[in-house]
Amino acid sequence: MSAWRRLCADLEKESLLLLRDRRALLVAFLVPVLTIWVYGFVEPPAEARFDAELFRTTDPTSLVVSLAVMFPALMLASGAVVRERGQGTLDRLLVTPMHPAGFLAAKLAVLAALAFLQTLLVLFVALTTLDNITVQDPVGTIGRLNLVALAFLSLGLLVSTVSRNESQALLVVTLLVLVMLVLSGFLAPLDGLGPLEPVARMLPYTHAYLGTYHHLKGLDAPDPYWALLALDTVLAFGAAALLLRRTSRTA
């Protein structure tokens, strides 16, 4: 019961902070909308699967849609803990009976709610703006894109917990995005990456991109990517909670 009260208080706090941070909200909705909208003007004709011999995993539409979900999620979450550290509120909370996992769970829940709205918007804009996207199962697509958001929110929270200040978090996020993008399988086939292939196959964005690609192309059946993405979410969140717990003990 007491943990529930604390979680409710945390949820209220996170919701209020998010709703009052108009600029962050604006960015959260603006970035994906503009990304897809602008991409709509330069969208090339899709070549995937038109011809039996032309099957390949390079699909800019899947890349843009998954990026539009992933990037804002990562950016928003990467500032969540480190901002509290910077303004001193984390220290204030650490001297209360707060629980690190509950603290992070509240952040994740509120950001996930935002990500849900973001995903709806992304899908709507993508469907109205892009030519090479078809959604046969809207609920499934929204669910899957939300899993992408959840995974990168968790990763962002981990980055935020590890970082000492916001600029450090931003640098880490930038580096992560670049590396994950290069190794996602979009720029080069995974099986052509040589020794980097096992690394690439473990990266969350690889799972997100290939999962989105397979889903949007109706190839879901033998698809392990969503399970892997769920595992990424659990691992990243668990690591963030453990690190924060350690911080609270040694502060």
Place this chain on the structure above:
Amino acid sequence: MGPSPALRRSFFLGVLLVVAVLLLGFTGPSAKEWRYGSGFAATATAASPDGAAFATLSGPEGPGSADRLHVFDPTGVRWATALGRPASALAASDDAERVVVGLANGDLRVFDRDGRPVSSAATGSPVRSVVVDDRGTRTMALHGGGSPVVTVRDAEHGGTVLSVPFDGDGRAALSGDGTLLAMASGHGMASRVQLYDLDGATKPLLTAIVPGQVLALDVSTDGRHVLVVTDRAAWLFASGLDRPVGVVPADGGAGAIQARYSAGSLASDGQSFLLVSADGLKVHHHKWGETGPRWTWSSVRPVEAVRAGGAADVAAAQQAEGPVVVLSLKTGRPLLSVSLDGTLTAWTLDRDGRAVVVADDLGGVGRTRTAPGGPLGLLPHGAVAALYALPPVLPVLGVFLATGVLLRPTVAPRLRAFLDGRRHTERDPPGPGRLRPQGAAPDWARRLEGDLVLDGVSVFAGRSRILEDVRLTLPSNGFTVVVGGSGEGKTTLLRTLLGHGRWSGRLSVAGRPVRPDLPAWRWNVGHVAQRPALYDPLSPRENLRLFGGQFELDRDVVVARAETLIDLVGLRHAADRPVGRLSGGEKHRVSIAAALLPGPAVLLLDEPTSGLDPYTRRQVWDLLAGIRDVCGTTLVMTSHFLDEAARADQVVVLEKGRVLATGPPDAVVRLAASRSGHDIDGFDAAFIALLDEARQKEAMDRRFGDRPTTDRTARPESTPTVGGD
């Protein structure tokens, strides 16, 4: 004098209008449902009559080599196959359950929904066109050279149902239900029309002669009506009747010499039809039983072909080297323009007119909805067209709207001021001046049962000690100020009392040991950091509520306590203002109130007055003194300001993690005077004297190798404690 408010408003609205128009023009209408592309141009497309799927023929070297068959549905390519030889004709039944391909070598192949061959038949001559009925039970092929032959077959087994040779060149059509075959052939001056009941006798139901060259032949889905378009007139035949039920002569009169029609199409319900004028620039819509066209649409480019839809009440017209224009069958107004990046090579409209399939010479193929399904389908075409134009703009409008909503509190007053031609000013009401809480203590405020005693407390950071054997008594309901230089251990002392860090020694209250690292102790200790550490976007009331929530209190309790504390710290006037807009002193008061919310017995304050102006510092001091008096809280504060220390009940002087002196300020002054051997005026001088003495002693020790500066591992000397007056 600036422009008038009315002019400003007009200008502002004008700018908004221009932006909206630009955005609309920039995005343009679009109703593309899906689109695919490849390196090969599709030379033939066939939409299934229900519009659920479509098929294309393509090849790497153009129309003569189209040997690849692809069947699409909204999920992408449903199946694809290489035919092995060039194909020339293509047709599909509902949902592409049956796809029929006519090959240049005369073969006729039928595939099922998954691309498996169903039947194959050899016609013996190149296939010119193929048709399959909606259910995919019968196929019709027009094959042969100068005198072609129409052959209707059973799609399942390939067996011939009917085979009829043409007399000259002509056209043939199969009804959607596969029960009626219509043929029209002739040699220029006259054409013979024949209708066959495919379920009945092999003899024609009707044979009629119409003047002119047949240009188009179309059969309604139910096979009850047949449209024959010649260069002289359009004729409607009804099955079962031996004469036309309607004639639309060219140029408004029968027997006109000048050819006027070039193409035509019958709607699936057989009730209305489209005719294209021979000059190719006009499409006429007629309805049987009415005199004259219902509407005429003038095209910019010559119209090459038209198709009439059914339930969706739309028509489609292909312009030469231009897009396919979708028109309202009721009004003739253009609804959509469908095009791809390249020049269109093939296109089709489904039976109900719900979707247009187009293919271009760059390999693109796409399907575009002409009208929405469900309730939207009941809307007038103009409204539907407007709705179609809307989606691409919606995200932009949404972003503008969201921006407006989010920034309204900030922007609206400024905008209003701008439109009214005045300057925007924003001032908050001032808070109270001096502040000293009075009245009864809140019933939830705790007091220490006895003095808080630190006995031999040492704090470690790695292998070195930050605090050395600190022995202190912090009196209950007392006000202790810890002074010392930067990095001397003041904050560490407070953090130890908060249960942070690695330490040894003993802490006790009224003789009972306490464990500061346990959650139970955290209820007893409030902490005020050097920075206010609050959520700037939230109000003091919300900050208090949120920090209070961490202590597992009922929401009602937290709210009640927050209200009490707001009054206690004198912030009623700013209770709902964002903390970010409060002054430094007000923020510190909120911070102190947040620390007091669980009702702690001890309040630890880490330099709460640093960075404040003298007036605000005095406010904070008044507040703290009031809190001690009203709530009975034990206060322990670190500070760099020696005048603050002089106001405390007890002062602790720290130097390099050791306590140099502790006691009431006056007593510390006397101690410093006695040690230095001369009079000392005030606490400032006493503090300096004590530090000088400690540093001289350290220098002496270092000179004689007794005590290295950085080594804090040695046992400290006994702490000089001085009594009060």
